[in-house]
Amino acid sequence: MKVILFDIDGTLVRAGGAGRKALARAAEALYGRPGLTEGIDMAGRTDAWICRQVFRRARGRAPSVADFTELRDAYLRRLPGTVRKAVAEGRYVLPAGVKALVRRLAKERDVLLGLGTGNFERGARIKLGPGGLNRFFAFGGFGCDGLDRCRILKTAARRARRLAPGGKLEVFVVGDTPHDVSAGRKAGYTTVAVGTGFAPWKELAASKPDHLARDFKSMGRWLGWFGIASRR
Ligand SMILES: [Mg+2]
Known part of the structure; x- marks a missing residue:
């Protein structure tokens, strides 16, 4: 097999950048700061790794399980919207x-x-x-x-x-x-x-x-x- x-x-x-956008918005909503995903090289990285980087940048420490779950869920709530927008604008291919x-x-x-x-x-x-x-x-x-x-x-x-x-x-x-x-x-x-x-x-x-x-x-x-x- x-x-x-x-x-x-x-x-x-x-x-079309839908993932990065959803995560950036989630992070901004939770930590009150824009641009938290800027400059993070996401290609080939895992979502868990990226979320940890973003949290560390916002809070200056590693996330607890609760912190991590909160960011993950906030990201996943925003993703359908950013994907839909990418489709509508022809950036999803x-x-x-x-x-x-x-x-x-x-x-x-x-x-x-x-x-x-x-x-x-x-x-x-x-x-x-x-x-x-x-x-x-x-x-x-x-x-x-x-x-x-x-x-x-x-x-x-x-x-x-x-x-x-x-x-x-x-x-x-x-x-x-x-x-x-x-x-x-x-x-x-x-x-x-x-x-x-x-x-x-x-x-x-x-x-x-x-x-x-x-x-x-x-x-x-x-x-x-x-x-x-x-x-x-
Ligand atoms: Mg890839």
């Missing part, structure tokens, strides 16, 4: 070819499609909604499963194992930043990096993924990397 874990931001969708690839992979009997994302699960579902992508992903590892991506990916693989007990699992990780690649490699999975998102191409190439693509347009190549014959 092949397990293919997709990152969300910059890989499955580009949400799916990279060309990604939906066709996902749809194709979903038809494969020996493929389990999952998410490997730093987004909180509810945030992930909110971001995927307008693109019609939620139905393809029954499980995943999310930002609530750990601060670091490697743990998130391993959690996703464990959930895949529950769906496919017995037999060997071959896990692939698809993402747009060096963080996706290093986490996938650390977990022992095959890594595929794609230049549709937020990392400079040079840095992406330098992270040495097992496979590297500019975009999702060449379906045959992608299927080959997953060991799937393109004609049937």
Whole structure:
């Protein structure tokens, strides 16, 4: 069984800064200060990590569980609105070819499609909604499963194992930043990096993924990397 874990931001969708905006507004409402997300490099980071950075900036200490939950919930309450606005203004886009690839992979009997994302699960579902992508992903590892991506990916693989007990699992990780690649490699999975998102191409190439693509347009190549014959 092949397990293919997709990152969300910059890989499955580009949400036009909806996440950052929702978090900035949440932080401003809670801490009374604008600009708390400015300058934080969010690409490839987990929501939990980002929330901790924002809280530390506002309060000068690490958040308690209650602090963290408060910020998370405030963010998730604002996210549907900022995503809706990004859609309305044409800033929410799916990279060309990604939906066709996902749809194709979903038809494969020996493929389990999952998410490997730093987004909180509810945030992930909110971001995927307008693109019609939620139905393809029954499980995943999310930002609530750990601060670091490697743990998130391993959690996703464990959930895949529950769906496919017995037999060997071959896990692939698809993402747009060096963080996706290093986490996938650390977990022992095959890594595929794609230049549709937020990392400079040079840095992406330098992270040495097992496979590297500019975009999702060449379906045959992608299927080959997953060991799937393109004609049937
Ligand atoms: Mg990403």
